[in-house]
Amino acid sequence: MEGATAKGVLSHLSLLEVQARSRKGQPQQQSRVKEPQQQSRVKELKAKVEALRIQREQLRAQIQIHKDLQRLRSRMNKQCADEEGENMEEDLENSKLLQLMARHTELKDLLHAHHLIGGYDIIKSDKGKGVCVSIATAYEGVFLDTFNLEIDLKPMVKISRHNIPPFIPVNGLAEQNNMQTDMTAFLDMLSQHLNAFAGRKQQLKLVQEQxxxxxxxxxxxxxxxxxxxxxxxxxxxxxxxxxxxxxxxxxxxxxxxxxxxxxxxxxxxxxxxxxxxxxxxxxxxxxxxxxxxxxxx
Structure with a gap:
């Protein structure tokens, strides 16, 4: 009986030792599994930091360019009429360069805004409750008439007034192209009608003149x-x-x-x-x- 009891105790102690070793090994295995995930996350964060750093450098460069433009503009405004010699010629060249750069920036901004509104000149009217849209017509590179529409945006989109000729079906085009949901489609179709009319009218004028x-x-x-x-x-x-x-x-x-x-x-x-x-x-x-x-x- 004593031998059997000793063996039972030894078996129990062996089982406890195996379980203890098993528990010690589990955290190591889990940590080994987590290591690749952590490394991937670290790489992702490093890539993001690098992208932000590049963006920061680009912004700094743009800010420096604007500062240089401001400095050149100030120099041009303070330029004295009695400056002579090479310094005056150099400042004059800088002034011309500044004017070209400023004009280029202005045109880029205008073009960007023009694309944002679908290529039409739009200004707010009636304290932001509506807009005024201008549609210019041209034929063979010659600008002709410009037509305007005032469009109410609240409580619903509708044309309040315009100076478009009565034989152009403005309201019909608005319904046909669903102005409520697609303003650009309506303006595009209206522009086609107006430019075609202006083109035919200009052709008639050229026939009579030539x-x-x-x-x-x-x-x-x-x-x-x-x-x-x-x-x-x-x-x-x-x-x-x-x-x-x-x-x-x-x-x-x-x-x-x-x-x-x-x-x-x-x-x-x-x-x-x-x-x-x-x-x-x-x-x-x-x-x-x-x-x-x-x-x-």
Whole structure:
């Protein structure tokens, strides 16, 4: 009995020793598992610190550039009229450089703001409850008319007033393009209509100024219909040309029709070329080409 008891005690002590060793080994294993995670976190933090350091250096460089500009601007403002010699020439060069740099910065800021608002000039109105939008029109690099809209933003988006011609369907375009949710789409479509109208109107003006031998028989306020009278150089036959601009977002006609006493005129290869020319080219340029080819007086 005493031998069995001793063995039982020894077995129990051995079990306790094994359990104690097992507990000592577990923290080491856990710490070994955690070590890669901690190293990864440290690397991530180091990378973030490096990125912030680079950003800090960039900001410092930008601040230094602005300080240099301010110093040059102060020097330019304090420049005396009696400065002579090389110093004056050097300051003059610095002044010109400063003006160019300042103008460049100003244009960049304006361009950035212009892109932010979708390319339209917008200013606040009515104490921030609305905006005034300006849409400029141009044709062949020449700026023409500018149109303005006042748009209320509260309690809902709506056009309060504008100076757009009545034949441009402003309210219809606003509903069609859902001005409530997509202001830019509405302004883009409105700009297309206004620029196309301004382009057609400018073409009519150029026809009247550049082609005195071509008589404008008819046109409307939208410039969507234009009737011209040509004269053939040889037979002195009159040709009536009608141009229809049914697509009001374009400056080119959608239909060209000739009328003449010579019934075979429209089917001739020569006048088929004239038809294609008027369909694909602004009318004042097409007439110039037709004159150069000797098709009209």
């Amino acid at each position: 082609h005195k031998s071509v008589e404008v028989m008819e046109s409307n306020v939208l410039c969507s219909v234009l009737v011209l009278l040509f004269t053939l150089p040889r037979e002195k036959t009159a040709v009536l040309c009608t141009l229809d601009y049914t697509d009001h977002t374009r400056c080119l006609p959608t239909r060209v029709h000739f009328e003449s006493e010579d019934k075979q005129l429209s089917d001739s290869p020569e006048w088929k070329k004239n038809w294609s020319l008027l369909m694909e080219t602004p009318v004042h340029k097409a007439l110039l080409t037709m004159k150069e080819m000797g098709n009209i007086v």
